[in-house]
Amino acid sequence: MPILQVKNLNVTYQTKNKQITAVNKVNFSINEQDSIGIVGESGSGKSTLAMAILRLLPNRIATVEGEVYLNGKDFLKLSDEELTKKRWKEIAVVFQKAMNALSPVHKIGSQMVDIFQIHDKQLSKKEIKNRMIDLLEMVNLPPRVYNLYPFELSGGMLQRVSIAISLMHNPKLLILDEATTALDVVTQGQILENIMELEKNFNTTRMMITHDMSVVASSCKKVVVMYGGHILESGLVKDVLKNPKHPYTKGLLESLPSFTGEKNNIRGIPGSLPDLSSPMKGCVFANRCEHVMDICREKLPSEVALPGEHKISCHLIGGELDD
Numbered sequence: 175m176p177i178l179q180v181k182n183l184n185v186t187y188q189t190k191n192k193q194i195t196a197v198n199k200v201n202f203s204i205n206e207q208d209s210i211g212i213v214g215e216s217g218s219g220k221s222t223l224a225m226a227i228l229r230l231l232p233n234r235i236a237t238v239e240g241e242v243y244l245n246g247k248d249f250l251k252l253s254d255e256e257l258t259k260k261r262w263k264e265i266a267v268v269f270q271k272a273m274n275a276l277s278p279v280h281k282i283g284s285q286m287v288d289i290f291q292i293h294d295k296q297l298s299k300k301e302i303k304n305r306m307i308d309l310l311e312m313v314n315l316p317p318r319v320y321n322l323y324p325f326e327l328s329g330g331m332l333q334r335v336s337i338a339i340s341l342m343h344n345p346k347l348l349i350l351d352e353a354t355t356a357l358d359v360v361t362q363g364q365i366l367e368n369i370m371e372l373e374k375n376f377n378t379t380r381m382m383i384t385h386d387m388s389v390v391a392s393s394c395k396k397v398v399v400m401y402g403g404h405i406l407e408s409g410l411v412k413d414v415l416k417n418p419k420h421p422y423t424k425g426l427l428e429s430l431p432s433f434t435g436e437k438n439n440i441r442g443i444p445g446s447l448p449d450l451s452s453p454m455k456g457c458v459f460a461n462r463c464e465h466v467m468d469i470c471r472e473k474l475p476s477e478v479a480l481p482g483e484h485k486i487s488c489h490l491i492g493g494e495l496d497d
């Protein structure tokens with residue numbers, strides 16, 4: 175059974191005079207210990223997807239429809255009490271600016287203990303302290319960090335603290351939303367290595383939200399490519415990144431130096447995201463696609479399964495035009 179199953183998930187933001195469909199009938203699932211990267215450029219709906227799964231979008235701002243099964247139970251239907259029990263233990267999240275949530279006037283250790291005790295009041299202070307120091311060591315921080323204030327740590331160290339906090343209750347599913355994006359490449363690489371090591375020890379499944387394909391290439395087993403609230407392509411990283419089928423995925427890869435080899439081959443994708451507040455008949459990428467055909471503007475492509483776990487929604491591949 176998949177650890178997370180998302181079915182027909184739709185998220186609509188209500189603004190004063192518009193309704194913005196930021197996630198549009200999204201379906202995907204994650205099996206245990208499948209690290210999955212959700213990629214796409216800014217505004218493609220990645221964070222909205224994560225927030226909806228985590229039930230962090232207030233009703234007055236957004237309408238969430240569909241089903242999100244966490245270990246077989248519909249997470250969207252849980253009572254607030256059940257939800258509180260599952261947060262941190264079954265599902266935890268680290269945001270890009272997670273470190274900003276730390277109080278500047280309390281030491282790291284005391285904040286960790288307070289957070290730990292919200293969910294577990296059984297252990298003594300000393301036992302908790304030992305566990306917190308173990309956790310800090312697991313994210314490669316020395317024990318002395320326990321007695322330091324946030325201002326005494328670098329951004330990378332603080333983000334490691336946030337990751338340690340997220341792992342405190344051994345969550346089954348860990349969502350990282352651009353959690354390493356603001357860090358320099360070396361620190362980012364080290365933290366990713368740490369996280370992968372921790373996953374093995376903790377038996378955690380990771381969902382990683384990023385606009386950076388190279389992060390997915392180096393740390394994930396599977397990838398989901400999002401654009402304009404739709405999933406356009408998904409599958410194993412080794413298939414999708416080596417043999418991308420969707421013109422959008424190809425465009426994303428061509429805009430990365432590490433995937434094209436030579437600097438002068440780097441290309442952007444001309445154009446910008448469509449207006450998500452007006453209803454669309456066809457493919458969401460049609461206006462920017464260099465292979466656009468009449469049918470692309472008329473009909474939403476349905477998802478086609480290719481060999482392996484590779485799936486694609488594009489009129490160029492599979493379906494009527496490819497017969």
Ligand SMILES: Nc1ncnc2c1ncn2[C@@H]1O[C@H](COP(=O)(O)OP(=O)(O)OP(=O)(O)O)[C@@H](O)[C@H]1O
Pocket residue numbers: 187188189194196214215216217218219220221222223235385450
């Ligand atoms: N609170 C909000 N009210 C209205 N529209 C919103 C709100 N938050 C996000 N959106 C819109 O929803 C769409 C998806 O945004 P989202 O932040 O989920 O994308 P993203 O892929 O995570 O991008 P980024 O990496 O820049 O955060 C965008 O069009 C954005 O403008």
